[in-house]
Amino acid sequence: SIMRLGDNRAMDVETISTGSLSLDIALGAGGLPMGRIVEIYGPESSGKTTLTLELIAAAQREGKTCAFIDAEHALDPVYAKKLGVDIDALLVSQPDTGEQALEICDALARSGAIDVMVVDSVAALTPKAEIEGEMG
Template structure:
């Protein structure tokens, strides 16, 4: 299905604006064959970094840590946040379980004064 030239130009301009505002790779055609080097940050666990296949968690992306209660989700997340903050990065924590303990976070090295936090009523609110 061919798109007329004016629509093609408008689409190219819109895609360019999205990439300009949100960064390269923020939007693309699924059929494009282009790979990107995504900056990662270590989880602090070599075996987990290897299992993830990228050497850690991707920077600048939304990452969901999922698992059963008391499996270490929050500790892992806070350790990665602390490491990212040491590199001068800004981090956000969506606390779907309403379980974030600022005292514990600080003990793990998180700069809680500069941590963005959302505690949505539902998962739909936090997305």
């Protein structure tokens, strides 16, 4: 169907705090929207993983279930804990291939049991064929 954008009533979208009041205010909605895919983009060592861990900590404080797909195999549990993440409650997967990571994401999303899912990082989602040297 086609409609005019002005005909669409405002939707109440639940948000979750990023863990940073100033960022929540800058986003204009009080945080990141739930049920949406959000990509955090920036140069290496710019704080993307830290931001996602702060988001997870804030979500866990609200009783939400979180998952961290560690495609980079670089998640530091000591650092995560210092940021307030309940590492005992955090679901973590370290997939070997991009396909495996996406299968895990799909299964978690379809389960309906996860409130916040982080994939760190999209750039590390290496196809199986590339890992096995089949791409030329």
